[in-house]
Structures are given as C-alpha cells and as structure tokens.
Amino acid sequence: MIKIKRLYEEGKDLFAVSDESPFYPDGKGGQLGDRGSIGPAKVLYVKEVNGEVHHKIDKPIEPREYDFEIDQARRKDIATQHTAQHILSAAFLKIAQAQTVSFHMGEETSTIDTDLAVLTERTVEDVEKLANEVVKSCVDVEILLVDREEAERLNLRKAISEKVGQKVRIVKIQDFDLSACGGFHVKNTGEIGIIKIVDWEKVKQNLTRVHFVAGERALKHFQECVTVTKSLQRTLTCSLRDLPTRIEALIEKIKSVSSLLDRISEEHAQLIAASLLRRKIFGYEVAFYEGFPSVAKALLKQPPADLLVCKLEEEFALSSDRIDCGQIVSKLRSILNVPGGGGKKRGSVKINMDMEEFLNLLEKALEVEK
Numbered sequence: 001m002i003k004i005k006r007l008y009e010e011g012k013d014l015f016a017v018s019d020e021s022p023f024y025p026d027g028k029g030g031q032l033g034d035r036g037s038i039g040p041a042k043v044l045y046v047k048e049v050n051g052e053v054h055h056k057i058d059k060p061i062e063p064r065e066y067d068f069e070i071d072q073a074r075r076k077d078i079a080t081q082h083t084a085q086h087i088l089s090a091a092f093l094k095i096a097q098a099q100t101v102s103f104h105m106g107e108e109t110s111t112i113d114t115d116l117a118v119l120t121e122r123t124v125e126d127v128e129k130l131a132n133e134v135v136k137s138c139v140d141v142e143i144l145l146v147d148r149e150e151a152e153r154l155n156l157r158k159a160i161s162e163k164v165g166q167k168v169r170i171v172k173i174q175d176f177d178l179s180a181c182g183g184f185h186v187k188n189t190g191e192i193g194i195i196k197i198v199d200w201e202k203v204k205q206n207l208t209r210v211h212f213v214a215g216e217r218a219l220k221h222f223q224e225c226v227t228v229t230k231s232l233q234r235t236l237t238c239s240l241r242d243l244p245t246r247i248e249a250l251i252e253k254i255k256s257v258s259s260l261l262d263r264i265s266e267e268h269a270q271l272i273a274a275s276l277l278r279r280k281i282f283g284y285e286v287a288f289y290e291g292f293p294s295v296a297k298a299l300l301k302q303p304p305a306d307l308l309v310c311k312l313e314e315e316f317a318l319s320s321d322r323i324d325c326g327q328i329v330s331k332l333r334s335i336l337n338v339p340g341g342g343g344k345k346r347g348s349v350k351i352n353m354d355m356e357e358f359l360n361l362l363e364k365a366l367e368v369e370k
C-alpha cells in the first residue's frame, strides 16, 4: 500500500505526494525512475522533493491509501543498464585508467562521462571485450550493507558521496568491481546479455561522453542497424563492407556534377543574356527569365537589363544595378501581403503565380516608385 497525503497541480501536471514510496525517483544516482500505477492513476514521472516523493499522475485521486503496481519490465531494463554501467566504468578504469565522472540513464541509450581527452576505436574495442567477458562469465552481483568506516577501507572504484549516511550499500561484482550505489542491479551479470558502446563524443572540460546500450536495448539497436544497412545495401546494390566507400564515391560524384552544372549554367546564362524577353516599364528595361534555377542563379549575378526578374519555384527573384530591389520588394509585399526580403541589389518575393501576372504587379510597384 502507498499513502497519498496530498495532491497539487503544477501547470498542466498533477502530482500525488507521499512521505514514503516504493517508486524509485527519476534522476536519483543518474538512474531512470519507476513507472506503474497508484490505484486507478498511472504514474508518469517520479521526483524526490525535500524528503517527500512526488508522483506525476494522469488523473486526479483522493488523498488516502492505495494499492500500487510497479512496471517490472521497465525496472528490469533499468537494472540491466545500471549494472552494465558499473561493468563498463570498471572496464574503462582497467583498460584506459579512465575514471567515470558522471552517469546518465536515458530512455533509449545511457551515457557515462569519462575523464579521457581522446578515445580511440581500439580502446573502445578493448573496453567492450573486457566488459562482455564479465557478462559472459555469469558472476553474481552482490549487495553488501557495511558501515561507512569499513566501506572507506574497501578498494571502491569511486569515493563515497558526502550524502551517504552511516550505512553504505556496496555493489560487488566479484573482484571486478566494487562501488557504493543505491540503484537497481541484476542478480547475475549473465542477465545483461551484451553491452555495446554505440557512440562517443568530446564534451566539456576534456571529457569523453560514451553512449551505450545493454540487454534488450542492445538487441533492438542491432535490429535497427540491420534494417537500415539492409535498406542502404539494396538501394546501392553493394555489400555491407562496401557501403562507406560507395557512399563516399557518390558524394564525390554529386560534388563534381554540381560544379559542372554551375559552369555550364554560367556559360548558358552568358549566351542567353542578350536575347532574354524584355519589357519597358516606366522607362526601365525589365528582362525576365523562367527556366532552370541554376541558370537563373547565374543570370542574377549580372542583371542584363535595368531589372532582371527570374521565376523560381514558388518565388520571384529580382536583381538590379539601377533600382533598389529592397524597395520594390516592400511595395510588392504591401500589395500582396506575402513574405519576401532583400537589399539594394537583390530581392525575392515568395509567391506562386505566372510571369505575366507578376509583371503586371511589378508595374504597379514601379509606378509608386516613380
């Protein structure tokens, strides 16, 4: 039973408060919190506030005693990730003499921040190998309750936190790891199945953040990787191993084709510049182009008339060395009430209409200008 003593609202959230709770709070020791139900209400989040436990619930309940249920599958997953973290942290210490500075458990992956400035693939492989050997040896994970003085004499991986009281809860994985921890752990390392590092990155103060998954999460991750690479292999008709070189070659090809396209477009723009369709509007010569965006881009660089208008996809671009494009755009915007912008030499208006319609509107804008 759990005794709810009061309820309160915080924005859209509703919290049920108790002095004691079987629900493990979110964020405590870097761990995820429990989920489940209190009476008819679902527990969505749990936090510890000044010695009380605040349960975020999905519907209002009366303050009284209730039966509760804890999502055991989730707790098992939390225990798996947490024990994997102990093993991984110990492996980093043994292989790379790297201390774990902090730990964060996420809903999909978890992270440890190690004091390594540089992490190589080789070290990652060695750490994973050692960690998974501990998993495969199926050793018991023991929980010991010892006095603080005794705990301090033990060779713990990390110093005991100031917050810990007289009795210290020690998690012992045979002679591999010994650390003080209040979270959930599996009973035997074999339950973890596999530990896999999936990514790492440099973070503040020369630390390396290591992202990892364990147990069911590792299987899910592997399944996702296979689905994605299979689909890429089918699209690119190549083997898994050839994927990186195949993709690099494609990117190189796209780069060279696009620079070739730019060069051809510029040549083409020079050829057609003099013969573009033109119209006189209030003494200004206005040339217009409707066609390839890359050619339009090249034409806009050097307007072949007082004003050049190019129709692009759902947008009209303006370019001029004589008329203030920014002013034309603001006139057009006031007439049309559409987005647009620009400076003296260039401008654009987002609108979908045909060239003739646009030129008529332009006439109105230039008329005001005159």
Ligand SMILES: [Zn+2]
Pocket (backbone or CB within 6 Å): 082, 083, 086, 171, 181, 182, 183, 184, 185
């Ligand atoms: Zn732990």
